[in-house]
Structure formats: structure tokens, C-alpha cells
Amino acid sequence: MTQNQINQSAWAEKWPAPAKLNLMLRITGQRSDGYHLLQTVFQFIELCDWITFHPVDDGRVSLQKPIPGVPEADDLIIRAAKLLKAETGCEQGVRIEVEKNLPMGGGLGGGSSDAATTLVVLNALWGLQLSMEKLMELGLTLGADVPVFVYGYSSWAEGVGEKLERIDIPEQWFVVIKPNCHVDTKEVFLSKDLTRNSKSIRIADFIAGQHQNDCLGVVRERYQSVKDALVDLSEFSEARLTGTGACVFAQFDSEEAAVSAYRSLQKKWQVYLVKGVNESPLFSKLKSGNIS
Incomplete structure (x- = not known):
């Protein structure tokens, strides 16, 4: 061809x-x-x-x-x-x-x-x-x-x-909740309450479990639906914020545990059951030979 x-x-x-x-x-x-x-x-x-x-x-x-x-x-x-x-x-x-x-x-x-x-x-x-x-x-x-x-x-x-x-990160299952709100990223970064002086860490520190999000406190206090989503998701696994939100997510060791949480949460929330991957699906498709 x-x-x-x-x-x-x-x-x-x-x-x-x-x-x-x-x-x-x-x-x-x-x-x-x-x-x-x-x-x-x-x-x-x-x-x-x-x-x-x-x-x-x-x-x-x-x-x-x-x-x-x-x-x-x-x-x-x-x-x-x-x-x-x-x-x-x-x-x-x-x-x-x-x-x-x-x-x-x-x-x-x-x-x-x-x-x-x-x-x-x-x-x-x-x-x-x-x-x-x-x-x-x-x-x-x-x-x-x-x-x-x-x-x-x-x-x-x-x-x-x-x-x-x-x-390279373990490719685990996630449950992601999208609260019914739109977080203003600019507002979050302008907040006087935002932490701006966190100590730099190394990749090894992240791998060892340091995965805080410095935007979490500001977003949680300003957006009630994000706070509620964090509470509901935390019943199944540690609930975390992605970026400035509004989405919150939790990581699971097995597909079975993620599916169970997803089924419970979808009665109340807009929720996604997804797999984490290290290679972008775009690049996986590019490698298939359809384009170069």
C-alpha cells in the first residue's frame, strides 16, 4: 500500500x-x-x-x-x-x-x-x-x-x-464522577487560599504514595457538588480531584471492585467506569499502520 x-x-x-x-x-x-x-x-x-x-x-x-x-x-x-x-x-x-x-x-x-x-x-x-x-x-x-x-x-x-x-504507572481501573457544575480554573488559581509553596518532590515520592492535589481544598469548599461527590466516592476508595475539577476519581485494584462502585454511584451521579492506560489511544491507533 x-x-x-x-x-x-x-x-x-x-x-x-x-x-x-x-x-x-x-x-x-x-x-x-x-x-x-x-x-x-x-x-x-x-x-x-x-x-x-x-x-x-x-x-x-x-x-x-x-x-x-x-x-x-x-x-x-x-x-x-x-x-x-x-x-x-x-x-x-x-x-x-x-x-x-x-x-x-x-x-x-x-x-x-x-x-x-x-x-x-x-x-x-x-x-x-x-x-x-x-x-x-x-x-x-x-x-x-x-x-x-x-x-x-x-x-x-x-x-x-x-x-x-x-x-510508567500501573494501568488500573478508575471510577470517575462528573458533578453537575463547571469549575472556574482561573478563579481557583487566583484564590488567596490556594497553596502555592508546596515542596517539590521526585517521581519516587509519587510512586511511594504522595499524590496530593493542591487545588482540592479550594475547589471542595467552593463547589458543594464536588464536595458531595468526594464524600460519596470515598465510601469505595480514596476519592481524588483531577486538575481543578470538577471531576473526581478513585482508583481500584480490580475491575470487579470498580464495577461494584460504578453501579452503586450511577443511581445518583454522572459516572464513568474506565481503565487507565500509559499509551494514548491515539498513538495506539497510529501504530496500527493506518497513517504515518
């Missing part, structure tokens, strides 16, 4: 944009420009948006179905595609179809993951041949979480989240 045939078949594919969990989040300082210095651990989970790219002849970039209330020009998917065109001078166009499964405003990285999948797949479909490092650099201009989705592996992250080191 020729490269052209591979790319032609890839245009018809649905490409995953996976969710992530922050298994730990420490705020170790603040830069002069206001950005917070972090230490965090990202792991992917098998919950994905699915994106299909349709070639068009007029050079335009558009969504097949824009998100209600979000101007198309502001959508991270559109911004990512247009950024690729601007960076490379590419004159090709695309119509992008999105099957949205990740909850918005949940801290699972849905918008960032959609943008990363757009960068990675269109880079291949359009034959642009930008390196992963360049795609990560472009992704960072769209959002602090985009680079890890481009990188494609569970990561220990520092800086503002852009300094990544691959890390």
Missing part, C-alpha cells in the same frame, strides 16, 4: 482524543507573569472523543457541527487546524466532525485533547512532516495541557505543565 493510499484510508477513520487524569498536582511556585509552577502526573484513560477529518477543495477549515454557544473561531479544534496552516503555509482545507463524549469543564482535558488529535492527525494527513517537538511547541500556545496529548504517554510534568518525562 502506498503512502497516498494510507492517507486516503485514514481520512475515513475516526481518531480518538482521549481523556486524562491528574494523579497528583502540586503547586511549587509562581512566575512573574502569574503562571503557576506545577508538578503533576498525567495518565490517559479509555474515554475518548472521536474526530473524523473530511478533505475539502476550497482550503477552508470548519466544523461539521459547531458547539452551541461557542463561536467556531474560538474552538480549539479550529484554532489548532488554522495554526498548522499558518505555520506551514499549507493550502489544504478540512471539515472536522466531532463525536463528543468527554464532559466539558470536568478537568479531563477534552478541549486540549481534541486540539492535540487535530494537530497530530492533520500533520500526517496533510503531509506536513512537523516533528513531535514542534507540534508540542505549537500545542502549548493553545493550552498548557495540549503538549501531553501530543506527547502521547503517561508523564511526569513540571514547569507550567510543558516539561514532560515519560513515566
